[in-house]
Amino acid sequence: MFALIWKDLILEARRRETVTSLFILGVLILLVFNFAIDIQSDNVAELAPGLLWASIVFSAMLGLSRTFLVERENGCMTALLIAPLDRGSLYIAKFSVNLLLMLVFEAMLLPIFILFFDLPVAGKLLNLIVVIFAGSIGLSSIGTLFALAALGTRARELMLPLIVLPLQVPLLIAAVKATSMVLDGASLGELGIWGTMLAAFGILFATVGWLTFEFISVD
Amino acid sequence: MFRKAENLILKLSPPLVAVAVLVSSLAVFMWVPTDKALGISQRIFYYHVPAASTCFAAFIGAGLASAIFLKTRNEQWDHAAHAAAGVGMVYATIVLITGSIWARTAWGTWWTWDARLTTFLILWLIYAVYLLLRAFSQGNEMGPRYAAVLAIAGAVNIPLVMMATRLWRTIHPKVINNPQGGIQDPRMIATLVLSMVALFTLFLWLWALRMRMLRLGDRVELLLADHYQSSQTFSRSNG
Numbered sequence: 001m002f003a004l005i006w007k008d009l010i011l012e013a014r015r016r017e018t019v020t021s022l023f024i025l026g027v028l029i030l031l032v033f034n035f036a037i038d039i040q041s042d043n044v045a046e047l048a049p050g051l052l053w054a055s056i057v058f059s060a061m062l063g064l065s066r067t068f069l070v071e072r073e074n075g076c077m078t079a080l081l082i083a084p085l086d087r088g089s090l091y092i093a094k095f096s097v098n099l100l101l102m103l104v105f106e107a108m109l110l111p112i113f114i115l116f117f118d119l120p121v122a123g124k125l126l127n128l129i130v131v132i133f134a135g136s137i138g139l140s141s142i143g144t145l146f147a148l149a150a151l152g153t154r155a156r157e158l159m160l161p162l163i164v165l166p167l168q169v170p171l172l173i174a175a176v177k178a179t180s181m182v183l184d185g186a187s188l189g190e191l192g193i194w195g196t197m198l199a200a201f202g203i204l205f206a207t208v209g210w211l212t213f214e215f216i217s218v219d
Numbered sequence: 220m221f222r223k224a225e226n227l228i229l230k231l232s233p234p235l236v237a238v239a240v241l242v243s244s245l246a247v248f249m250w251v252p253t254d255k256a257l258g259i260s261q262r263i264f265y266y267h268v269p270a271a272s273t274c275f276a277a278f279i280g281a282g283l284a285s286a287i288f289l290k291t292r293n294e295q296w297d298h299a300a301h302a303a304a305g306v307g308m309v310y311a312t313i314v315l316i317t318g319s320i321w322a323r324t325a326w327g328t329w330w331t332w333d334a335r336l337t338t339f340l341i342l343w344l345i346y347a348v349y350l351l352l353r354a355f356s357q358g359n360e361m362g363p364r365y366a367a368v369l370a371i372a373g374a375v376n377i378p379l380v381m382m383a384t385r386l387w388r389t390i391h392p393k394v395i396n397n398p399q400g401g402i403q404d405p406r407m408i409a410t411l412v413l414s415m416v417a418l419f420t421l422f423l424w425l426w427a428l429r430m431r432m433l434r435l436g437d438r439v440e441l442l443l444a445d446h447y448q449s450s451q452t453f454s455r456s457n458g
Contacts, residue, residue, distance in 0.1 A: 142372070149365035153355040162351065163369060166344040167376055170383035177387075193386060201379060208375060212368045215289045216361065 001085065004093035005100075011070065012101060018066055022059045022105040027112055029055035034116070044117050049179035052113055053172055056132075057139065059109075060102055061164065064143035065150065065157040067094055072151065087214035091144065095206065098140040106132055119183065127182045134195075135175035137202030142168055145209035149216055171201045221295040225427045232424035239417035243410070251410040260324040265410055267317040269418040270310045271339070275377070277307030277422065278346060282374025285367035294437075297363045300370055301353065302429035304346050306422060311343045334384040341380050345373045 012018055033039075033051050071077045080090065110132070114121055121128060143164050150159035174197040181191055188195060247265045254261035281303040288296035318336065319329050330336065349369050356362030 145368065145372070149352070149361075149368060152359060152361050152365060153352060154359075155351075155355040159352065159355060162348045166341050166348060167372055169341050170376065170379040173383040173387055193382075197379065197383060204375060204379075205372070208368075208372055212289065212371060216364050216368055 001089040001093045004080075004085075004090070005096050008070075008094075008097040009100065012097075018063050019101055019104050019108070022063045022101075023108045025062060026055045026059040026105065026109040029058055030113060030116060039117065041118070044119070045183065046180070048113075048117050048119055049176045049183060051117070052110075052179060053135070053176050055109065055113075056102075056106060056135070057165070057168070057172065058161075059105065060136075060139050060143065061161045063101055063105070064098060064140065064147050064164070065160045067098060067144055067147040068151050069157075081217060087217050088210045090217065091209050091213035094147075095140055095144040095209065098144050099136055102136045102140055103133065106136065121183070124182055124185060127186075127188055128179065130188060131175065131178045131182050131191075131195075131198065134178075134198040134202060135171060138171040138175075138198065138205060139168060141202055141206040141209050142171075145205070145213060148213075152216075168201075170197060174198045174201065221299070221430070225430055228423050228427035229431070232420055232427065235420050236417070236424050239413070239420050243413040243417040246410040246413050251406050252404055257325060260321055263317050263321045265414040266418070267314060267321065268411065269415040270313045270317065272415065273419050273422045274307050274310035274314060274342075276419075277303045277310065277426075278342065278377065279374050281307065281346075281370045285370035285374075289364065289367050289371075294363065295434075297367065298430050298433040300367065301363075301433055302426050304349050304370060305429055306425045308343070308346050308350060309425070310418075310422065311339060311346065314339055315343060334381075334387055337384045337387070338380050341384075342373075342377065345369075345376070349373065 030051060033054065037047060037051075039047060068077065071080055110128075113119075143160070146163045147160060150156065150163060153159050155162075174194045178191050178194040178198055181194065182188075191198075243265070247262055251262070251265070253259055281300040284296045284300035284303060288294070288300060318339070322331065322336075323329050349366060352369055353362060353366050356365055
């Protein structure tokens with residue numbers, strides 16, 4: 001399992017394709033929002049959390065749909081499936097890689113985001129990072145599960161955002177709420193139900209993925 | 220077991236549905252008193268609420284049937300889930316439309332981003348994608364399993380969606396189990412129960428029909444494949 005994670009990370013470190021394109025897409029989405037919505041200094045605090053998550057979600061979708069594409073392109077899917085490894089571990093490995101890549105991408109996007117919208121983050125940065133981390137767990141757990149299913153259909157990459165976007169609405173609501181509370185200066189303990197929901201969503205869908213992945217990965 | 224249940228439902232439900240729909244429609248339009256505050260528009264509630272509860276039951280049932288399908292690999296369970304989600308979608312659409320009509324008269328707007336409206340829209344989208352996924356994976360033997368995982372994820376997600384959107388904001392009236400206001404008149408409650416029975420038996424009927432359709436569709440495909448194979452051997456032996 002760790003070998004698998006390591007392999008994917010080395011691949012990405014050598015090619016730097018995914019993270020770079022995600023980062024550029026993320027910046028582009030921020031740019032589009034900047035023109036689509038009139039952002040002034042008096043409404044930026046309200047809008048910023050939503051903008052941040054919108055660009056994370058849409059960019060992440062692109063990265064997630066590539067999860068199994070690499071294996072298929074290189075003809076490694078069959079090898080992966082006949083390897084003496086249970087399917088739950090395969091899921092956990094792919095999920096971890098997606099999560100790590102997503103975190104790298106977010107680490108690149110966040111400074112730009114703070115800079116663009118001139119957000120006062122002093123003293124709140126650590127909490128903000130925790131919230132983004134928790135949201136990313138939920139996003140990658142659900143995305144990894146359906147990346148394989150989407151690839152199996154005729155619509156291919158088109159299918160993944162269609163499946164994932166409606167399912168992750170509770171996560172998105174919780175993430176946006178928690179982010180705006182953190183930016184208002186709330187501590188992690190004060191997030192209450194939203195913090196719980198963020199964590200619960202990640203754990204719940206990682207479990208669903210771990211349990212059901214074997215059924216959709218049999219070829 | 221499925222064939223038996225299906226035959227039983229198909230035999231019993233047409234007369235039951237006919238009586239239940241007739242009686243409940245009479246109750247809704249002729250018997251039940253008009254709501255003092257909301258007026259005539261409140262009567263749509265007798266279709267809106269039963270459709271919503273049936274639809275929830277259908278989606279949760281589809282999730283359960285999908286889990287059993289993954290475990291047992293018995294495709295009858297897959298058909299059960301497929302049929303429940305399909306008919307459930309029709310009900311969800313009814314809920315959205317009746318709700319919209321009512322909202323126009325009561326709130327003065329066709330749509331607001333209220334919690335339950337949002338919840339229903341999200342559920343509608345999840346199961347629309349479910350049906351889309353089925354369409355896009357037709358002919359793929361893994362298709363039913365992908366759909367099953369989505370149905371399970373969707374059912375698991377329902378309480379989260381409800382909780383998230385409810386905490387987000389709500390102006391939707393709470394009518395059942397609400398000590399202040401809500402429906403008090405016993406005739407209103409009786410009408411609601413009648414409508415529930417009518418819409419639920421109608422659901423069962425449609426569900427059984429859809430199940431039979433899916434099963435027969437499978438058989439047609441098998442027969443066609445058989446036919447092509449034998450006609451190929453025939454032409455080959457002739458040529």
